[in-house]
Amino acid sequence: MATAYYLQKEGYSSTVYEQSESIGGAIKTNQTDNWLVDEGPNTLMVKSPQMWALLNELNLSSKVAEANNCAKRRYIVKDRQPVPLPHSFTDFLTTTLISGKAKLHLLKEPFINASEATDESIATFIRRRLGREPLDYGFNPAVSGIYAGDPKKLSIKHTFPRLWRMEQQQGSLLKGLIRKDTPANKSKRSLISFTGGNQLLPKALANQLNNPVQTSTTVKEARYKNGQWNTTVENGHQPVQTHHKLIISTLPAYELAGIFGPDFSTLSTIDYAPISIAALGYRDEQIQHPLDGFGMLVPAAENMNLLGALFSSTLFCKRAPRDHQLCTCFIGGTRSPELAAIHLSELKKIAHSELKSLLHITGQPVYSHLKCWPQGIPQYRVGYDRILENITKLENEYNGLLLEGNFKNGISVSDCILSAAETAQKATRYMKNIGL
Secondary structure (H helix, E strand, O other), X not given: OHHHHHHHHOOOOOOOEOOOXXXXXXXXXXXXXXXXXXXXXXXXXXXXXXXXXXXXXXXXXXXXXXXXXXXXXXXXXXXXXXXXXXXXXXHHHHOOOOOHHHHHXXXXXXXXXXXXXXXXXXXXXXXXXXXXXXXXXXXXXXXXXXXXXXXXXXXXXXXXXXXXXXXXXXXXXXXXXXXXXXXXXXXXXXXXXXXXOOOHHHHHHHHHOOOOOEOOOEEEEEEEEOOEEEEEEXXXXXXXXXXXOOEEEOOOHHHHHHHHOHHHHHHHHOOEEEEEEEEEEEEHHHEOOOOOOOEEEOOHHHOOOEEEEXXXXXXXXXXXXXXXXXXXXXXXXXXXXXXXXXXXXXXXXXXXXXXXXXXXXXXXXXXXXXXXXXXXXXXXXXXXXXXXXXXXXXXHHOOOEEXXXXXXXXXXXXXXXXXXXXXXXXXXXXXXXXXX
């Protein structure tokens, strides 16, 4: 829908097919009484002028909910207890997350040579530059929180590109931080949601489109012939043949070969981490922890089932009824993929049991909402350049086809929207080249 919106600004109308019965894809919000749960992305990091401009154009500025100030505090679980992540040099000196020996080892970082490899795993990169403990109690939980993935398999170049560039350009992470130039057009940086949940964003985009989004509609097949794309779509009735000059696919990578043909089977090799959420609500008096932060992440070294949990009602207002708190737990990922597929009642038990231990909770949750995403987050593995090269090759071979999605230029909502704007520009150039 973001691509369709930007295309419309260029003067081109489009038809958006949405398989789900509701608008938004994986961006879904559930509201029951005074409990509000985002089943997919819970936050948006807005840091570019283009994103702020989009929110203004969609008349969403007044509905932006910025994260509360205490959300700057984040916890990492160490020895089965949430420990604050250091935010200052003094905090760093006193933190128990890593040992004194590990802290001294960090002083060697500026003197470590840059790698000559074209890519390497997050684990290899961080161990080499920072040591084992910062990997185990810093980057391992961060990777689980962002990608639900394994740092031994994911590419540092494609998951944390800024760190990769620091080493390649400055020779050191510390030198890169010190020499960082402030962009002339630096924009406000803010972690946000919306007063009615994140699904408000795709709904606002849909409301701006001249052509209504075709919900509950599945694209079954797409084939290029005689200068146009012939597609078969189904919306609960007889299959319908449609014809288009240009297709912009935002399908998950694993669905492409089934629709466009075997040439796209290489993209089916992209792994997707399964992820389940368990949003649990409690009365204030049930929780002994102050919940004074963004949430907590659980390193693999802790041997727990939780990947992490957001303190949702602390992060944003009006996520829970008065005198209640909402925590959103994440389970599964590549660490424990089997847990993302268990029965929802068992998922609730596991989440509550570990949350109870970590936050010193008494009694049972008074509210719960559960959701499983069997193929949730694409994994940018080492050597992902080959995947990106294959995408470019397919776009060059198939006239009037552009591939878009969170398997391409970043997994966050903001990444996808900025990528959509670029794709709309490519589509505009193509349409002009064929005389439309």
